[in-house]
Each structure stands twice: as structure tokens, then as C-alpha cells.
Amino acid sequence: MKRLSRRDFLKTAAVAGVGVFTGIAPTVRRVALEPFVRPPEEELPGRATWFASTCRQCPAGCGILVRVINGRARKIEGNPAHPLNRGKLCARGQTGLQVLYNPDRLKNAVRQTGGREPRQFKPIQWTEALDQLVSTLNGLADRSRVAFLGGLVPDHLVALVSSFLKALGAPPPVLFDLHTTLEGRAEAADLARRWFGKPQGQVQGFPLPMYDIARAQVIFSFGANLLETWMSPVSQSYDYGLMRQGQAGGRGFLAQFEPRLSMTAASADKWIPVEPGTEGLIALGLGRIIVEDNLGHVGSHRDHAYLYRNVSVSDIAQASGVSIETLRKLANVFADADRSVAIPGGYLAGLSNGAQTMDTVMALNVVMRRLGREGGVFLPHQVPAEQFTSSASISPFSEAQSLIERMKAGQVDVLFIHSTNPVYELPGWAGFVEALDKVRLVVSFSSFMDETAIWADLVLPDHTYLEGWGYQGVSPGADRPAVSGQQPVVRPLYDTRSTADVVLALAARLGGQVAQALPWSDEVAFLEQSSTQLLGTSSGIYDARTPDGFWSRWRQHGGWWTEKPLRDEPEVSGMPTGPLQVSPAAFVGDPQQYPFHLALYPSLALTDGRGANQPWLQEMPDPMTTGRWNTWVELNPVTARSLGVHDNDVVKVISPQGELEAAVVVYPGIRPDAVAIPVGQGHSDYGRFAERRGSNPLSLVAPLLGQAPGLPLQWAATRVRVEGTGRRQELARLESLDGAGREKLR
């Protein structure tokens, strides 16, 4: 290259200077080359991008990281920074990809033409659908005749819908689904409110109690399947691992009281197969022995003696079938440990004496002074922002019933249904299908054509959770206040629309008060504003100087939580004034005619049935029976012998309410007087993987005493009889039935 002389340099500089001063463009310009296809900015070929979001396969609200390559979600993993699941995820969480990429998703909004029976669905434009909704809502003489029935609805949508309904003058949303019914969520909140509620405290949304499994030395679980589907299974399983092998004080002890050996009971040190309905009596007997013999190291039990005043341990031993010696031994184990905790599980809520039973179990924690102590009972500390303190509360069954009554009476003109499937999830006698007939306009926001969506006039599919926005208060909590943030990890696959945006668009179109109550331009604006309520909170894992900065860190981390653990000590404000009572549990069906207790349980894979359209979950063996893809009936070997049936024989299970047929699994871990059936199969709609497979055992659940108002759904209070059919059906199971328990390569 030629050396630049001083003279040449000055010449060039002069010319350039003239150019600058006169605005003449240089002869050669730099022009960026534009490729025909432009990759998204964050894409590096062959490199994955990870996005933090929230799992929506159950209400727990675990934090997830989604591995995205070339704009497609490839793998979901737990978010290691999230205080709830601490990097872990369950089988259902892992399967979330099959919700997003399910071949049976609705690809656009549809409307039903020609009434609700013939199932003729035609695509409809979103503008047209919104027009129809606006004109229907405007045409209502009385806007209180609008109702919203939700299930697993993210908290941000509950907040928006609640404001929307309030501004309309309609009743608040009813949140009811089978999953939360089977885990007794509403009843657990009720229990906490009874014992720890302030006299003028919250009526709705009382926080769920938390049990410190990780640090407990002795855990008595009364039907809480805490490693499977109950409450927050991933967090509880993590803590269980610590309880087993991570404690300084040695290995913890878990005793499980329930009629069927669940997977949790299989992991327990002791399984006590109690007679259904006598769980409360056992807790009562244990308490009586502790108080009477003054067991434990917590000083005198004199203050609590009145709780057990009229209790006879020998009567309890007789009624429950658990011997006095066993009761004494268990009481000693519970009281001698420094850190023991008793957990009232979900299936108790399905019994007629559920509330009393849960009270007696909680009383054990109170008597042993386990409240707010390591390895004991805690309440979550509230997130320090108003937006997140009123977390969504599950409605009791009575509210769902009164909604159905209002529908039947023709008092509901427009019904919105989001992420619940009542036609499948409720027993037929609840009358939901008949009630739908009386509603003028039924709108479903389902992503799939499920049993309820086929009855809707309009189906306006929401994004699936990996495509949508939201937040979810973590309840029951982690060891600290936490909100899980949800954000899209991929662009929506189809012409679906966020239900929150539909609600906001409706509000804007309706104008007036409703528009004022919901002033946000879209869902994201609402979320941004909500998140920044936490701006400037010193206890958080991050903070920012500007709302924009805070919002971006919110999305980066997948929510907000505090840096340090922070839990509240429950204070007993609702101590029972008299002795604890446990009335005998009532069951439907004459014991002579119907000799067996029906023990339903949520399938580990499908939970209440919402996992049934995901092939990985269908193929996932049930850990205890190794059954897959179908429904089965578990019988004790003695019972099976007396009925003359074997594995894979089809039997008919008959209750006073209905009947079903399914193959037998001879199951050594169940009381001889009980019959267990997993919930989750038996879908008539819901996509190719779910349909026409097995039976829905909810059809067997009979109403107790006409289902007295105010009671939870009594799903554990039905008796059945079993009859052979003489047919056989090979159940698809993982284990080979050669008796050796070993797999053979086929």
C-alpha cells in the first residue's frame, strides 16, 4: 500500500471537509446487505435460548425454564432459581410441550351452528366473535345475568375477570374444578381460616397452611398424597428427599393413614390401612393418649385436655380397626420427636366428616406446639404488593352448585367457561348439562374440544401456557413470598387469542364504567403495571431504577420472590371451645347390597383427566400398578379370590348412582373392603389420545343425603358392589405378570 504523504492527507482532508460543510454525499456509501430471510435477533444457529416462565399443568405454579431452538420449544426444565420447585419438575410439567404441540388443538375461534346437539362448528373471525359478544352483552336487560366459571385460571386473569364482572354488576367468578376438589384445596383454606383466621380477616382467599416436610423428624399424613398430586407435589417431593437423607438429625419417619396404599404410602415407613371415615377418630385417639400420658417434651398438656375430654381410646381402636397398642406406639413416636407434624390430606374433604377430621389432625400440631416451629406448620408471608396478596381462591362446591341452580332457573344468560371441564368433571346428578340448556350464550375459552366445549355456542381458544402471559401467586407457598411470572416462549402457533385480551377488548367496546374499570390497552400493559407494584421492594432478589427495568428483570427471572426465606407463624385464634368431635362418616349405599367402599384417587399422570390428551402421560406407567392408557379396578387379593376374578378380568362396578366396567388389577395394597379406581380416563371428547379410553369413575359418585348444601363434593362417600362379567381385557401394563416381577424383553 502506498504511504500517505502529508500533502495527500491535507488534500483529502480538505475535500472531505468541503463535503461535510456542503452536505455533499460521499461517492461510496455503506449499505447494509438485507437477506431475504431474516432470523430473529436472539437466534444463534444451533444455540438454545432459555426463557423463564410458569408451569400451568396444576395450580402449584412451579417456575420453569424452556429451551427454545429456532423458535420452537424443545424441553421444559425446572427453574433452579425458583424457590418453590428449586429446579425440579414432575412428569406433568415435563409434558407441557404436548399441550403446546398437541395435534388436536383448536386452530381458530369457532361457533356452533344449528343448536348445541348436532355439533356443527364453523370457523368465525375474531372481530365477528367479539361483535357477537358485545351485542349480546349490550342487549342484556340485566347484566348481573353474566357468569364466569373457571378452573385452573392464572391469577392475572382472575383479577381481570373479577374487575370485569364487578363493573358489569355480575357476581364474582366461580372457580371450581375436579383437581382442586380431589386435593381439598378449598377445604384446606377453610381449615386454616377456622384455626388461624383473624376475626375480621379475609373471607376469601385465606392462605393455605404449609407443612415443613424437609425438617420434620416424624410426619403423620392422613390421606395427603403429598408426593403425587396434592397441593405442590414437586416442592413436597424435594422436601421429602431432604427429610430422608438431608437432615442433620437423621432420617425422618413418615406414616401414612389411608385405605389404599398410594405411591406416597409406598414411600412411607408405615402404612396404616384405616377404615374410610375413621381417620379423624385415629387423630383423636392419638391426641387423647398424648394428653393423658403427658407425652413429649413440651411441658404440660393440661390446657388442651378439654379437647379430648370424652374420648375413649378403646372405642376408637374398635371403630377404626387399629389396635390400642399400635395407637400407643404411634402416639409415642409422634410426641417423642422434637419435630413432628400431622398433615390433613385432600381425600378427607370428600368424606362427610371431613371438616371435623381435618380439625382433629390440626389439633395434633397445636397440642404438640408445632406452629411456626422448624418442621412444623407455617403460613405463607404475603407478597408486599396489593396486586398479589388477594390470590385466587377456589370456590367450594356449594358455589358451583348455586351457579348451576341459577342456570337452571334461567337466571344466567351468558356463561363464560375457562380451563375447567364441568361436563366431564362433575357427576351427572349435579345437573350441569341440563343447566347449560337454559343459558342463552355459552362461551368456552378451551384450547381443545373437550366435553364442555362441545356444548358451547362460541369457542374462543386461549393461548396455551407456553404461548401466553400471566402470573401466578405461589400457594401453598415456598419458604418465602413468591409470584411466578408467565411469558410466551414461542409465538402462538394458531389464530388463538389471549382470554385476558378478549376481556379487555370487550370492556373497551362496552364503554362506560366497564371500560373505566379496565383501562389497560392489553394484557401486557396490565402485567407490566402489576409487576412494578413490587418496584423498590428491598427484600426482593432484584430491583431496578425504572419500571421498564423492573419489568424486564421480572421476565428474565420468571417472576419475583424475596432473597431470604420468610414464613409466618400461625397464631391460633379459633381454638375449639369444647371437646373435639368426629361424627361417624356417612356413606351412600346399603352395606349389604354394596359391600365395598369406593376409593377414587387422582391418577398421577392424568390428575383429574386434564392430562389425558397428552400421549407421554397416557403411556406413563402408574407407579403402583404399572397400568397405562386405560381405567382399571384395584381389588385386594382376598377380595378378588372371593369374587372369583383375576388380573385382566373385566368386572362391573355398580354404585347406587351408576356403573362402569374395567379390567381388574389384583392389588395387595388395599383394604379388602375397598375398591380403588383412578380418575382421569373415560373422555368422550378431548382429542385422539383421550377419547373412548377407559371409564370416568365420577359416574359412580352418588349424592350424599341429597348432597346437603354447604358440603364439599362427597367423592369418597359412595359404596359399590363388584360383579364379574366373564370377559377379559388385557390391560396395558409395564410389568409382566409372570409373578417374578421382572421385565422380559419382548
Added chain:
Amino acid sequence: MAQDVKSSAEASPRWAMVVDLDRCTGCQACVIACHAENNIPVVGEEQAAYGRWMHWIIIQRYWEGEYPNVKARLMPVMCQQCTQAPCEPVCPVFATYHNPEGLNAQIYNRCIGTRFCGSACPYKVRTFNWFEPEFPAPLTEQLNPDVTVRSRGIMEKCTFCIQRIRRAEMDVKAEGRQLADGQVQPACVQTCPPSALVFGDLNDPNSQASQLARSHRSFRLLDELGTDPAVIYLKGGETNVPG
């Protein structure tokens, strides 16, 4: 290049998995995580009823005793990555071979489907693709681009998520660092809610896996066969509370 291979072989890790049966709950999270990571198809109800399955890790359940003193034992079983692997010498085409890190690697495009390896395996952890795998669109979008989708006639099994090992190795190499203990996690280990699965290098005496392997609770499956597996089980169920 040759120099490179030699030096890495000398310092190569001995990958091993520790399964703590005292922590394991049988929850099947590992099973599904493995499906997701390794593009394992499902066989469907009809084939499943014939007894077919496609899982690289299964939870085996054994009953002990009779009601009411019945106990169910749950045990995750995956390829044991034997040091003296019975599957290796029987393969006529060297599709299954021993790699320098002690893994039993399976080279799918060499496999001709004799299924000798499956017959030789005492742990019965190899599964054979009798049919072309089906992923109804758009389920294909979920497939992991790091892992081959095996076609009909191919034997497959757990690889200890070799793609994740390689990814971690390349990442640290690019950053000029060494692999830290716990940095490599197969999908099952990553997701395991009670942290029953621990993965690590047995050649590093300080790795968590090495430490756990020295536990008095440790045993190996069918140890008497002399296969010297790289999966180490820790016995569970010892209780110190009378009850």
C-alpha cells in the same frame, strides 16, 4: 489431533449415576424427562397391551409381604453402563461399543437390528423399534435437534444423555475452564424432584457421586455377574424409629 485425543482419554472422566432408593418416590418424572430429551416415541395402547414399551428408564415395582404388612419397593432402572458390558461383544457390526469415558455407546446408523445385545443384556434395558416411530404433526416440533430420531429396526437405550455431556464439555472448553462437579446432568437427574439421582465422575474422588458411591448403603444390580455397572444404588427403607 491424535495428541488431543490421547490427552483427553487420559484425563477422561468415568461417568456414573447414583440412585438413592431412600429418596426415590417412583414419581416417573425421570421417565418423561427422558422421553422429552431423547425423542423417544410412545407405542400406543394396543402395542402396550401386548407388553411393548419404549422407555430408556423405567420404575420397577416389587411387592413384599402380604396385606396389611405389604410393602412396595420402587426402583428406577436404566442402562447400567457396564464396564464389562455383555451387550458389547455380541454385536456383529460394532454398533454398541465402549467409549473412552466408559459409556456403552450405541451407534444407530451401524445397527442392523439383530437384537443380540438385547438378549445379552441381563438388565433388560434395551428397547427395539419394531415400528417406524410416529409423531403426529405438530408434535414433531418438540423433538430435540441434538438427538437422532431412531427408525424401525434399531435398538436403542439410555446414553446417560451423551448430548448433554458433550454440550457441557464444549461449553467449558470454549470458556477455557474445567467441568465442575454437577455441571453435567442427564435429563432424569436434572428433573428428579426428591434429588434421588446424582450424576458425576467416579474418577474424581471428591465428586458427590463418588462420595455417595462409598456409602455403606451402596450396591449394584446383579453384582454377581461381574458386569461392573456405572449405576450405583443406595439402599433405602432403613428406619430408626420404632413403629
